[in-house]
Amino acid sequence: MKKIKSAAALVALALAAASPAKAQVNVCIWGTITGPDALVNGMSYGLRDYLEFLNQTQGGIAGSKVNALLLDGRYKLDEELKIYRRCADEEKAVVVNGWSTGSVQALRDQINTDGVPFMTQSFASEVLDPKKYPYIFMAGPTYEQQMTIAFRDLAAKGGKKVLIMAPDNEYGRGPVNVVRQSGIIQKLGLDLVDTIEFRYDAQDLTPQMLRVKSRNPDMVYIQASAPQAIAILRDAAKVGLPAKLFVGNLYTITPTIPEQLGAAAEGFRAIQAYEPYGAEIPAMKQIEQFAAKATVEKKDIYFMKGWMEGIAISAAIENAIKKNGGHPPSDIKQFRQSVREQMEALTNLDDGGITPPLNFANHQGSIQARIAEIKDGKYVPTGEWINAS
Amino acid sequence: MILVLQLAVAGLATGSVYALIAIGVVLIYKCSGVVNFAQGAYAMVGAYVSYVLLSAGLPPILGVIFSMAVLAALGTLTERLVLRPMLKAQLVAVMMVTLGLLIVSRAACLIIWGPDQIAFPKVFPEGSISAAGIFITYNYIAAGILALVLSLGFLAFYQFTPIGLQQRCAADNTRAALAIGIHVSNQVSLAWAMSAALAGLAGTLLATLNGLSLDLAGIGMIAFPVIVVGGLSSLVGALIAGLLLGVLQSFTDGLLTPALEDFLRAHTSIYSVGALQQVVPYALLVAMLLLRPQGLFGRRGTERV
Numbered sequence: 247m248k249k250i251k252s253a254a255a256l257v258a259l260a261l262a263a264a265s266p267a268k269a270q271v272n273v274c275i276w277g278t279i280t281g282p283d284a285l286v287n288g289m290s291y292g293l294r295d296y297l298e299f300l301n302q303t304q305g306g307i308a309g310s311k312v313n314a315l316l317l318d319g320r321y322k323l324d325e326e327l328k329i330y331r332r333c334a335d336e337e338k339a340v341v342v343n344g345w346s347t348g349s350v351q352a353l354r355d356q357i358n359t360d361g362v363p364f365m366t367q368s369f370a371s372e373v374l375d376p377k378k379y380p381y382i383f384m385a386g387p388t389y390e391q392q393m394t395i396a397f398r399d400l401a402a403k404g405g406k407k408v409l410i411m412a413p414d415n416e417y418g419r420g421p422v423n424v425v426r427q428s429g430i431i432q433k434l435g436l437d438l439v440d441t442i443e444f445r446y447d448a449q450d451l452t453p454q455m456l457r458v459k460s461r462n463p464d465m466v467y468i469q470a471s472a473p474q475a476i477a478i479l480r481d482a483a484k485v486g487l488p489a490k491l492f493v494g495n496l497y498t499i500t501p502t503i504p505e506q507l508g509a510a511a512e513g514f515r516a517i518q519a520y521e522p523y524g525a526e527i528p529a530m531k532q533i534e535q536f537a538a539k540a541t542v543e544k545k546d547i548y549f550m551k552g553w554m555e556g557i558a559i560s561a562a563i564e565n566a567i568k569k570n571g572g573h574p575p576s577d578i579k580q581f582r583q584s585v586r587e588q589m590e591a592l593t594n595l596d597d598g599g600i601t602p603p604l605n606f607a608n609h610q611g612s613i614q615a616r617i618a619e620i621k622d623g624k625y626v627p628t629g630e631w632i633n634a635s
Numbered sequence: 636m637i638l639v640l641q642l643a644v645a646g647l648a649t650g651s652v653y654a655l656i657a658i659g660v661v662l663i664y665k666c667s668g669v670v671n672f673a674q675g676a677y678a679m680v681g682a683y684v685s686y687v688l689l690s691a692g693l694p695p696i697l698g699v700i701f702s703m704a705v706l707a708a709l710g711t712l713t714e715r716l717v718l719r720p721m722l723k724a725q726l727v728a729v730m731m732v733t734l735g736l737l738i739v740s741r742a743a744c745l746i747i748w749g750p751d752q753i754a755f756p757k758v759f760p761e762g763s764i765s766a767a768g769i770f771i772t773y774n775y776i777a778a779g780i781l782a783l784v785l786s787l788g789f790l791a792f793y794q795f796t797p798i799g800l801q802q803r804c805a806a807d808n809t810r811a812a813l814a815i816g817i818h819v820s821n822q823v824s825l826a827w828a829m830s831a832a833l834a835g836l837a838g839t840l841l842a843t844l845n846g847l848s849l850d851l852a853g854i855g856m857i858a859f860p861v862i863v864v865g866g867l868s869s870l871v872g873a874l875i876a877g878l879l880l881g882v883l884q885s886f887t888d889g890l891l892t893p894a895l896e897d898f899l900r901a902h903t904s905i906y907s908v909g910a911l912q913q914v915v916p917y918a919l920l921v922a923m924l925l926l927r928p929q930g931l932f933g934r935r936g937t938e939r940v
Contacts, residue, residue, distance in 0.1 A: 282850070284750035414909040423906070440893070445910040447853070449845040452645040452775075453888030453912070460638055460893075473752050476846060485641070486763065486770040506754035506846065 269574045271310045271563060273297055274317070274333030275343040277367070281321035282447045283471040286497050288544030289367060290316060292552020293343055293559070299536045300560055307560050308567040310574055319345050321446075327352060334360045338578050340585055341365060341559050347373070347417040350382070357381050361579060363562070363586045365555055369496070370420050376609045381586055383606060385555050386519040387613045387634035389421035389469060389495055394430055395517060395615055395634055396467050396493045401434040405464035408436050411454070411478060412469040413446040422469055439463050446474065451481040459485055471497040475514075476506055483510040489620070490514070496615065500546050504623040511620050518618040518627060520554065520600050522547045529553060529598025554600040558611060562589035602631060637768035642889040643882055644771055648779030648844075650881020654786050655837035656854060657861035657873035659830035665806035665868050666826035668726060669718065672733040674834050675855020676740035681706045681835020682755070682842040682851055683744055689756040699758070699839055703832040710831025714824050741852050752848040759843060778840040785836065786874045789829075793870060802826060806868075860916035864923045866933025876931060880916055888912045 277290030297307075297314040306312045315337055319326040326349035333339045339362065344350055347368035354373050357364045364382050366373055371388040373379060387395070393410075400408060408431065412418030422441055425431065431438050439461045442454050455478070458466055468475050475498040479489050490513030499516040521527050523545045533542070533553060542549065566584035567574050575581040595604040601612040613634045618625040656674055663671045684705050688698040713736065721729050759774035793799040804812040805822035812819050838851055861880050865872025892911045899905040923930060 278750075280745055280750040280849075285752060414907075419907070426906070441907060443907050443909050445913055447850050448910070449841065449850060449854070450649055452649075453642055453885045456638060456641055456645070456889045457893055473848075476752060480846065484645075484763075484770075484772045484775055486765070502751070506752070 269310060269576070270313050271307055271574055272313045272315065272337050272339045273341050273343070273559065273563075274315050274329075274337050274339035276317040276319040276326060276329045276333070277343075277345050278321045279316070279318035281319070283321055283473055283497070285472040285500060285502055286548045288546045288548030288550075289552035289555070290343070290345075291543040292549040292554075293365075293556045294552070295536060295540065295542065295549075296553045296556025297560065298540065299532065300556075302536070302539065308564045308572065310567065312560070312563075315339070319349070321346055323348050323352065330356070334362050340563060340574075340578065340581050343367070343555065343559070347420060348415055351416055351420070354379050354382060361582050361586070363559075363582055363589055365559060368417065370416070371424055372420055374609060376590070376607075380590075381582075383558075383589055383609045383611075385551060385558065385604075385611045386496065386601075387517075387610065387615050390425050390428070391613060391634035392495045392517040392519075392615060393421065393425050393467055393469065395617065395632065396465065396515075397431060397434050397436055399493075399617055400465045401436055406435070406437055407439045407461070407463045408465050408467060409439050409458060409461055409463035410441045410467045410469060411458070412441065412443055413448075413474060414443040415446055417471075418443065418446070418469050444474075446470075448474070448477060451477050452484055454478075455481045455485045455487055458482070459487055463491070466492045468492055468494040468498060470494070472500045472502060475516075476503055479503065479507055479511055479514060483507075488513060493517075493617070496520075497548075499618060499625055500548070501624075502546075504620050504625075508623075511623075513620060515617050515619045515628065516625065517615050518547070518625065519612070519615040520547050520550045522625065523550055525550075525599070527599030529557075529600050532598060550600050554597045554604075554611075557597045557600075558589070558592060558595060558604055558606065561592055561595055562586075562606075565591070638889065639886075640767070641769045641771070642885045644769060644779075645775070645889075646882030646885030647783075647878055648775050648881070649885065650878040651779050651782035651786065652837050652840050652844075652877075653854075653857055653861050653881055654874045654877025655782050655833050655840070657858040657865065657877050658786055658789060658870055659833040659837075660855075660858045660862050661865075661868065661870055661873045662802075662826045662830045662833075664862070665870075666802065666823050667718070669729050669733065670859075670867075671830070672730060672855065673713070673736035673740065674830070674858055675852040676737040677706055677710065677831045677834035678838030678841065678854050679744060679849065679851040680709065680740055680838070681831075682838035682847050683748060684835065685839040686748075686753065686755060686842065686847055689758070695756075695758040699836065702839060703835050706835030707828040707832040710827040710829075711824050713831070714827035718827070719820070737852060737855065741849055744849055744852075750849065752846050755842040755847045757843075758839070774843055778844055782837065782840055785833070786877075789833070790870050790874065798825070857916060860920040862930070863920050864930055866930030868934065869930065869932035872930055872932030880919065883915050883919065884912050887915045 275290050277287045278284050294314045294316045297312040317329050333342045341363045343365045345367050347370045350366045350368045350373045366384050369389045371390045373382050410422050412422045475494045489511050494516040496517040496519045504511045562585050565588035589606050592606040602614050604611040614631040615634050616631050617628045619628050660674050685702040759777040763772040801817050805819045861876045865876030
């Protein structure tokens with residue numbers, strides 16, 4: 247009996263040795279896990295969790311386990327640049343998901359040189375150019391397209407005067423300058439009465455709100471994220487400016503805003519590009535399945551965005567593996583190149599209803615968006631999805 | 636004119652909170668010669684402690700008082716456990732330790748409460764008043780008045796009570812204070828306790844105005860231009876400089892920046908001057924160090940760091 251057991255163990259060992267283990271696929275994600283815009287970091291968790299979900303339910307991507315490494319860039323440029331190098335060189339990530347506009351702008355040429363497929367959380371048009379920056383992808387309309395949606399809405403409703411508020415960094419300043427210089431505001435028959443910059447981590451914006459009040463605009467567009475929108479709306483209320491005057495980009499659509507501000511947030515509008523957490527869509531079933539076994543850190547729209555990015559990235563990786571005969575290419579450069587090509591080739595990709603079907607030929611996925619307004623403490627869409635181009 | 640008045644009111648409200656923080660820094664400096672970089676940490680911890688107490692259902696007044704008591708205990712512990720063993724260490728080393736305390740406190744709060752901004756429970760009544768065209772919310776008024784009254788009350792305590800007198804003796808001349816029977820180390824502990832309690836209150840007030848987040852720790856850095864302008868050893872100077880800085884920042888944001896930008900946009904290709912407001916405290920600091928190093932109310936011979 248002992249001999250039979252030993253022989254069986256040897257056979258099992260030999261079989262295990264004979265079937266080569268598939269290489270692990272590394273995906274590197276950095277977000278603001280701690281830092282001034284941590285409120286929207288659900289997208290980093292969403293991407294990580296989708297890849298983990300694939301590990302749990304399908305054994306990874308095309309049979310290869312995914313190692314999703316989540317790092318904290320703390321919204322500090324030097325930290326983000328260090329993390330990128332770590333992801334590209336040490337971790338040998340096949341795809342990198344990075345955070346701030348400033349870092350992606352600083353890295354865009356390096357990303358080309360390294361040939362790393364890069365999904366950016368920034369929507370700045372300055373990093374979107376499939377020819378010039380063929381490795382950089384984003385998952386939605388650019389900041390400039392988002393602003394245009396809001397301005398079109400204002401023009402359609404007969405408004406005339408628009409004011410833009412933005413933080414004094416690349417995230418704020420860059421897109422505002424692009425829109426301002428494009429002439430789109432004038433083409434829509436609007437007048438840009440002022441642009442106000444403020445510190446990204448500003449605690450008190452009351453004087454800026456008094457400046458807004460003195461300009462008497464019909465709309466104030468916020469090119470900033472949820473924490474700054476909270477500060478703006480809170481201080482706007484201090485000087486008697488109603489929330490309905492303000493429209494924010496797609497990083498200002500979080501339940502935290504009505505939760506923290508209550509009535510002072512009623513009427514605030516934001517650009518919506520994804521279905522919210524809890525929406526009745528197929529993707530939610532997957533998320534609930536995942537949530538049954540694991541903790542979902544942030545149950546918000548940004549988690550949905552990250553989940554959607556995970557669907558797109560994993561589809562590109564899967565196609566690259568399939569193209570290589572079912573195994574990840576052993577040469578990381580070749581693997582990255584193939585993933586980039588497959589990413590660009592994604593057409594009508596179903597992301598479970600988080601967005602309309604995704605097409606990445608333009609490196610944006612979906613460019614549809616709509617405006618949502620806070621009514622009774624909840625974001626309610628004010629219209630249908632519209633094409634942001 | 637209404638805009639100027641409204642900016643002044645907003646600046647005074649913020650400035651009174653700066654003053655509370657700066658008074659705490661001056662207190663410790665006077666007593667021990669230490670410039671406490673952890674003052675912002677006390678403000679942040681105080682706000683989080685208040686948040687916990689108020690969220691637990693304590694009435695606002697009790698919650699804030701308990702929070703100040705907790706911070707006073709924390710200040711005493713800091714002095715007894717961290718600073719006192721460093722009595723003979725170089726001043727720079729002691730200041731670095733206070734900087735370390737700031738970093739550790741921030742990390743501790745991050746672990747406990749996470750990185751996200753938290754809605755602070757209502758301490759003051761909701762609503763606003765509008766008088767002579769000036770619109771201001773009750774919580775702004777209440778925070779400003781409370782900070783101002785406490786600052787003045789504290790100055791009075793320091794000036795007119797026996798303990799205040801002992802504090803001043805210990806601060807002015809340690810040996811002479813010992814010679815007349817004042818327990819100097821107890822006075823130093825008391826200064827740390829009062830300083831931390833004041834910072835805790837300032838943090839709570841700021842959280843009622845601006846929400847609660849780890850960024851509150853950064854408020855301590857504003858205190859340094861304030862105390863340099865006011866005079867490192869002057870409590871009155873800290874109060875006046877705090878108010879001055881708050882108003883100056885408010886005017887910079889509301890008047891100077893728009894005027895400058897309007898001019899630049901009309902005559903140059905420069906479109907924005909950025910957040911000029913954050914430059915003001917430090918520009919003022921440099922100007923003061925160049926023109927009147929002892930500060931507005933400091934005495935010549937005050938030790939500078």
